[in-house]
Amino acid sequence: MFRKPSSRRKSESQEVQLNLVPMLDALVTLVSFLLMTMGYMAIAVIDTPAPMLAAPAEQIKEMKKEEPPLQLTLEIQAERILVHDWTGSRENHMIPSKDDPAKLGEKTYDLEALHQRLLDIKKRHPKERQLILKPEPGVPYDSLISIIDSGRFFEKTDTVPQEVLDEANKRMLEKKTTILEDKDLFPEIVFGNILST
Amino acid sequence: MNRSILKRRSRKKVRKEFELPLTSMMDMLIILLVFLLKSYSTSAVAFSTSSNIALPTSATPEAPTEGMNLMVEPAHVTMKNGKPELELGAIILEGQKVIEFTDQPQILPPTKPDEPPTVDQAGVKYALQPQLVGDDGRRILPLFDALTKEKEKVEYIHKTQKFVDANGQPTEPKPFNGTLFIHADKAVQYQLLRKIMYTAAAAEFRIFKLITARKEETSAPPPDAPKKGT
Structure with a gap:
């Protein structure tokens, strides 16, 4: 069939077009909302309970059954970190500071050496979870956080020893959870010299 | 004669509409939206800190x-x-x-x-x-x-x-x-x-x-x- 000349002219100009404008409106609103409410900085927290003068009664009972806890302590001094247990008989190490690659003539804490030392200690005492910090008054907060960081968790490149994995499995069964804490090195951080003068 | 030519010209002008290339803009916005949704933290606690503090x-x-x-x-x-x-x-x-x-x-x-x-x-x-x-x-x-x-x-x-x-x-x-x-x-x-x-x-x-x-x-x-x- 032939069309009338007038209708032929009309059909040429008819094009199907999606109306994108309302969709664009919605998207712009959404994007601006997300941009406004977005956190620019991811924030993390490190738990440190205040030291208690006496442990709870249950804990003391448990302590008597097993070997006494290590009470692994880091004494953070100006140019070195001392790592020892409470008597100094089972673990006793000294980690001297190294030269700071960023600032000439200044020293920085040797965090890799500290991490390695803590890995060794964890292998020998897989049940230990607590790290007591005794920093000197002049230690900056920034260094303190990096030292805490190197002591709390295994790093991605570390191989977790079998003893630690066994202990983590045991803990999971005891606590009846499904969370396997196999990345924990010494996650419980306590500042040991808050109360001392 | 003269009038009809003018009429035809004006008709042509009406048909030539200016159109924004919205499709590419949509693409861009959707990519931005996906990125923002991915990096959006769904924390229940609104948390703020001071801009004068440099946190470690x-x-x-x-x-x-x-x-x-x-x-x-x-x-x-x-x-x-x-x-x-x-x-x-x-x-x-x-x-x-x-x-x-x-x-x-x-x-x-x-x-x-x-x-x-x-x-x-x-x-x-x-x-x-x-x-x-x-x-x-x-x-x-x-x-x-x-x-x-x-x-x-x-x-x-x-x-x-x-x-x-x-x-x-x-x-x-x-x-x-x-x-x-x-x-x-x-x-x-x-x-x-x-x-x-x-x-x-x-x-x-x-x-x-x-x-x-x-x-x-x-x-x-x-x-x-x-x-x-x-």
């Missing part, structure tokens, strides 16, 4: 929960009527300034014309007035008072208000757990932190949570903590 970075995975916020702000420069003015460093509890440090650091002129003036942080001791510190220099008295007041406020609310759970049934409120978030600048020394923790422990705040900026999981050395936070 940490690789710890835990996210903050509920508690009282204590900020240790270093001295910084504020612009008043176009002139730089020194604002002393202070301890701030829940947005209220509790005590100021006595340090009077110098204002350094900006190194580049566009930048704001900075404060000379070298030699800043975060010292406090000796008469405001008790217990052999361990307890910050105004902070102790402020913390005790905050604790009493929470306990008063627990005593006098009725609490309901999600189903509208009356329930007991969570007991006061004494959680204190400590936002401290990375240049702060441990002696001040120790005083703050001692004071808080004396005021029955026994769980300290140190706030840090989360470190990106890369092998590159960590950049300085971003200064702006929401």
